[in-house]
Amino acid sequence: MNILRFLFWKAVLLLIVLVGVTTLMFFLTRATGDPAVLMSPPEASDAVIEATRQRLGLDRPLLVQFWETLVNTFTLDWGSSYALGSEVRPLVMDRLVPSLSLVVPALVLAAALAGVIGTYAALHQADVRGRFLMGAAFVLDGIPYFLIALVLVLVLAIQMGVLPATGGDGGVALVIPIAVLTIQGFATLSRLTRGQLIDSLSQGPVTMAKSKGLPARTVLFQHAVPLALPPLIAYLGILFSFMIGSLLILESMLNYPGLGQLLVRAVNQRDFPIVQAAVIVIAVLITLVNIVMDTIVRVLDPRLRTKVS
Amino acid sequence: MASTLTPTPSPGRVAHRVPPAVSLEDVTVTLPRASGDLQILHGVSFKVPAGSVVALAGESGSGKSTAALSLMRLLPWGAEVGGRIMAGDRDVAAMSKEELRLFRSKEARIILQDPWSSLHPMKSVGSQLIESARASDPALSKAQARELAVETMKRVHIPDPKSRLKAYPHEMSGGQLQRVLIAMALVARPTLLVCDEPTTALDVSTQAQILELLRELNREMGLTIVIATHDLDVIAGLADRLVVMYAGRVVEEGPTAQVMANPQHPYTWALLATAPKHNRGERMLTIEGRPPALDALPPGCSFAERCEFTTARCLETRPELVLVDEPSRHRTACLRVQADQSVSEEVR
Ligand SMILES: Nc1ncnc2c1ncn2[C@@H]1O[C@H](COP(=O)(O)OP(=O)(O)O)[C@@H](O)[C@H]1O
Ligand SMILES: [Mg+2]
Numbered sequence: 001m002n003i004l005r006f007l008f009w010k011a012v013l014l015l016i017v018l019v020g021v022t023t024l025m026f027f028l029t030r031a032t033g034d035p036a037v038l039m040s041p042p043e044a045s046d047a048v049i050e051a052t053r054q055r056l057g058l059d060r061p062l063l064v065q066f067w068e069t070l071v072n073t074f075t076l077d078w079g080s081s082y083a084l085g086s087e088v089r090p091l092v093m094d095r096l097v098p099s100l101s102l103v104v105p106a107l108v109l110a111a112a113l114a115g116v117i118g119t120y121a122a123l124h125q126a127d128v129r130g131r132f133l134m135g136a137a138f139v140l141d142g143i144p145y146f147l148i149a150l151v152l153v154l155v156l157a158i159q160m161g162v163l164p165a166t167g168g169d170g171g172v173a174l175v176i177p178i179a180v181l182t183i184q185g186f187a188t189l190s191r192l193t194r195g196q197l198i199d200s201l202s203q204g205p206v207t208m209a210k211s212k213g214l215p216a217r218t219v220l221f222q223h224a225v226p227l228a229l230p231p232l233i234a235y236l237g238i239l240f241s242f243m244i245g246s247l248l249i250l251e252s253m254l255n256y257p258g259l260g261q262l263l264v265r266a267v268n269q270r271d272f273p274i275v276q277a278a279v280i281v282i283a284v285l286i287t288l289v290n291i292v293m294d295t296i297v298r299v300l301d302p303r304l305r306t307k308v309s
Numbered sequence: 310m311a312s313t314l315t316p317t318p319s320p321g322r323v324a325h326r327v328p329p330a331v332s333l334e335d336v337t338v339t340l341p342r343a344s345g346d347l348q349i350l351h352g353v354s355f356k357v358p359a360g361s362v363v364a365l366a367g368e369s370g371s372g373k374s375t376a377a378l379s380l381m382r383l384l385p386w387g388a389e390v391g392g393r394i395m396a397g398d399r400d401v402a403a404m405s406k407e408e409l410r411l412f413r414s415k416e417a418r419i420i421l422q423d424p425w426s427s428l429h430p431m432k433s434v435g436s437q438l439i440e441s442a443r444a445s446d447p448a449l450s451k452a453q454a455r456e457l458a459v460e461t462m463k464r465v466h467i468p469d470p471k472s473r474l475k476a477y478p479h480e481m482s483g484g485q486l487q488r489v490l491i492a493m494a495l496v497a498r499p500t501l502l503v504c505d506e507p508t509t510a511l512d513v514s515t516q517a518q519i520l521e522l523l524r525e526l527n528r529e530m531g532l533t534i535v536i537a538t539h540d541l542d543v544i545a546g547l548a549d550r551l552v553v554m555y556a557g558r559v560v561e562e563g564p565t566a567q568v569m570a571n572p573q574h575p576y577t578w579a580l581l582a583t584a585p586k587h588n589r590g591e592r593m594l595t596i597e598g599r600p601p602a603l604d605a606l607p608p609g610c611s612f613a614e615r616c617e618f619t620t621a622r623c624l625e626t627r628p629e630l631v632l633v634d635e636p637s638r639h640r641t642a643c644l645r646v647q648a649d650q651s652v653s654e655e656v657r
Binding site: 126201202203205207208209210211214215216223226227300301302 | 386427432444
């Protein structure tokens with residue numbers, strides 16, 4: 001019952017995000033340029049521009065246009081690209097899967113690596129090994145991801161020639177961008193994991209578990225780790241949005257056919273329908289992932305499930 | 310009632326039924342801090358005879374919890390412990406990991422100070438009780454452990470124990486949590502029970518019930534109990550011996566009745582004088598002044614600056630713990646007493 005109410009409010013949140021982003025994009029695109037001018041040939045006369053304006057329905061009252069845009073957002077009718085003339089929806093949707101096939105594996109890999117290394121570093125917080133690992137993570141955390149990408153391209157593609165520098169077929173094209181995102185996510189997540197675990201290891205429930213004479217492994221995995229987990233899971237949602245953000249530059253750099261590259265190109269060409277659709281898809285995606293993470297946290301932590309009065 | 314705690318005789322249990330005498334011998338504890346190490350215990354010694362109840366008393370910050378935790382080797386990570394902590398003829402510090410695990414699971418249990426932060430917030434009370442019972446006796450099936458948990462919950466007066474098994478800690482009151490913690494220790498049927506302020510979270514009548522229960526466990530089952538408290542009223546009817554701590558040291562130690570009737574150290578005297586015997590509403594002790602900071606202990610007696618009998622010697626010389634009564638091993642650390650002037654006589 002409680003979880004249903006929780007999901008209901010998350011659905012409301014999603015709705016608000018959709019309406020909010022659509023509104024923002026609607027006014028932003030109109031504030032930064034006149035679509036009718038952009039849609040017309042460069043040396044078009046005023047009459048031609050006016051004709052374009054009427055064809056696109058841009059001469060109607062703003063509120064009418066806004067309502068139509070809103071309805072279109074929800075009916076997934078996102079219009080046609082100014083630059084390409086083709087329909088926006090398939091254009092954007094075709095880019096979704098390639099982008100997700102970078103972010104999802106990277107997120108899983110980063111979480112797995114950070115879980116193992118962060119836990120190891122927490123348990124060896126005073127040793128050279130634990131400190132070295134966290135020192136390395138700290139340094140990695142300070143390097144911008146596009147530099148990491150550059151180095152990987154230089155080493156793997158240009159020096160060793162094992163991978164193509166840009167593009168490439170199928171799985172090969174995924175390697176460098178996934179590696180970059182994984183390294184970027186691992187750097188912060190492993191340090192966060194270590195901190196959370198060190199913190200939970202000194203908390204009452206863990207002392208309690210030790211005092212019951214439970215085996216060290218039980219104390220760690222059944223008592224300390226669950227205590228440390230909720231903020232880490234919530235952070236995965238944030239990391240997801242960081243990774244999507246990184247795609248804008250990463251995909252353009254590596255010439256990878258994803259949403260990021262599409263969006264950057266569309267912005268450069270002032271192709272507003274595509275910009276609008278891509279931004280909405282990204283916003284919905286990020287919101288959905290965060291809802292999933294919040295739900296997991298809620299299921300894990302009974303304190304959030306029952307209301308305490 | 311005691312029989313309800315022994316439903317299933319199981320192998321591996323018998324060997325541990327003899328309660329060990331416990332003793333701290335000149336124990337020092339130093340905790341690492343970012344701003345330099347902090348020594349919390351400065352040579353604490355006391356004995357807990359098998360089957361007896363010993364109370365650690367003192368204002369908050371005097372080191373009672375640290376002493377209690379050190380007994381079970383549960384001090385925070387990085388703590389340095391000196392001296393010897395003996396359970397029977399075994400040195401707790403020298404136990405192997407497995408020995409220590411068995412010592413904690415079967416023999417010595419502790420009820421940590423703060424009931425709100427001791428139970429695991431993400432596990433049901435029942436699962437934690439069952440886990441505790443099975444840690445002590447791996448031969449117990451889940452169902453047997455559950456049955457034992459329910460019986461033990463009844464024993465500590467938790468109403469409707471069967472349905473409470475499914476509750477999570479945040480759904481319970483402080484008093485209930487405290488009882489669950491006690492039940493959690495008792496399901497293991499330990500021979501040594503360390504209680505750190507076991508009654509602070511409780512209202513007066515519950516307090517009395519819990520103390521009665523501890524007394525019963527001690528008398529009927531021979532459970533050795535170490536109880537840390539800042540509330541002397543708790544101790545009076547329960548403890549055989551009283552260990553008074555101040556600023557990380559023992560300042561007086563002896564049989565409860567004797568120490569209470571004839572306190573030797575001015576701190577003990579002040580502690581007794583301010584004990585809210587008939588004023589339950591105000592439970593904080595109020596002795597003029599504050600204990601010295603642990604990282605800036607004076608060279609002489611730590612209590613000197615709050616003591617009305619302070620002399621020049623007190624500021625320079627740190628008093629040793631010396632016997633004031635041979636047969637009862639009543640000891641105190643006060644220069645006046647060592648000069649043969651009983652404080653209590655002079656005050657009266
Ligand atoms: N984990 C810790 N880190 C730093 N200082 C601590 C820690 N635990 C206890 N102390 C300090 O040690 C002193 C004694 O604490 P404690 O043993 O809890 O005393 P009591 O139980 O008598 O109140 C206090 O001054 C306290 O601040
Ligand atoms: Mg304490």
